[in-house]
Amino acid sequence: MRNSVLRILLCAHLFIFAISLCAQNTDSRFDWSASAAINSNYIWRGLYCGGLSLQADATVSYAGIFANMWWNVGATDWTFQHLNPEVDLSIGFSRWGLSVYYIHMYYFDHYADGTRSRFFDMHNYVPGGGGTTGEWRIAYRISDKIPLSMLLATRTFGRDGYIDQQGNLRRAYSTYIELGYDFTWGKNWLLATRLGMTPAKSLYTAYQGNFAICHIGLNLRKTWSFSTSSKLSPNLTAFANLMLNPYQVNKNNLILPIEQAGNQKLNLNIGCQVVL
Numbered sequence: 001m002r003n004s005v006l007r008i009l010l011c012a013h014l015f016i017f018a019i020s021l022c023a024q025n026t027d028s029r030f031d032w033s034a035s036a037a038i039n040s041n042y043i044w045r046g047l048y049c050g051g052l053s054l055q056a057d058a059t060v061s062y063a064g065i066f067a068n069m070w071w072n073v074g075a076t077d078w079t080f081q082h083l084n085p086e087v088d089l090s091i092g093f094s095r096w097g098l099s100v101y102y103i104h105m106y107y108f109d110h111y112a113d114g115t116r117s118r119f120f121d122m123h124n125y126v127p128g129g130g131g132t133t134g135e136w137r138i139a140y141r142i143s144d145k146i147p148l149s150m151l152l153a154t155r156t157f158g159r160d161g162y163i164d165q166q167g168n169l170r171r172a173y174s175t176y177i178e179l180g181y182d183f184t185w186g187k188n189w190l191l192a193t194r195l196g197m198t199p200a201k202s203l204y205t206a207y208q209g210n211f212a213i214c215h216i217g218l219n220l221r222k223t224w225s226f227s228t229s230s231k232l233s234p235n236l237t238a239f240a241n242l243m244l245n246p247y248q249v250n251k252n253n254l255i256l257p258i259e260q261a262g263n264q265k266l267n268l269n270i271g272c273q274v275v276l
Contacts, residue, residue: 037273046215046245051075064095078258101137125159133158147182162207174202192219212247241269
């Protein structure tokens with residue numbers, strides 16, 4: 001596990017070095033951003049993915065073409081018995097509110113089925129198996145005046161498999177569709193509402209069932225902006241996320257012991273983020 005964290009840090013240093021080169025470039029078509037956050041829980045698309053987590057990301061772009069790297073180092077739950085290092089890589093194009101991710105890869109460095117996950121291992125595996133997984137993604141936000149957003153993401157390669165009734169490994173092509181609307185008021189207050197669904201059997205329903213609403217989310221944020229003598233203008237955001245996965249929800253899985261947090265349907269995350 002120590003080597004896993006070191007590899008993640010090495011990737012982070014290389015990406016930050018690339019950002020520093022872009023920051024020194026005077027071409028207005030170049031842009032970059034970076035952030036770091038601490039989260040009480042790692043929750044995503046209706047799924048509980050971990051407990052206390054440190055997360056960071058960095059993006060470089062040129063004329064709308066971007067590359068992004070996102071890191072997570074945290075505990076699998078609040079028992080702190082295991083860590084779940086993760087690195088996400090993505091490239092795409094963003095313009096006029098439309099973002100098209102040509103590749104978004106998720107790499108989870110942990111032992112699964114007795115083997116270790118590896119970068120660029122694009123074979124299909126059953127849930128819990130190792131390997132990288134990736135998706136194509138399209139996101140669109142109309143405008144600041146009409147803050148309606150839409151997301152479509154489909155996993156097309158890597159680990160996304162299940163065993164069918166004949167005992168064969170099948171690819172699920174897990175698809176996630178999300179609608180969102182943001183409410184703003186006062187001085188830098190924002191409430192983001194999200195409704196997520198999956199049209200067929202997918203990872204979002206543990207590869208069971210068919211169409212399902214799998215994510216109802218509220219995200220309350222307050223942002224403070226700071227001015228410095230340098231070109232940097234950092235922002236500090238405090239946030240609280242409430243997430244409900246209504247798929248097969250019942251009184252027995254709303255709130256569970258921390259040892260079974262991965263099966264919990266109602267989750268809360270609070271944290272803060274610094275953005276450069």
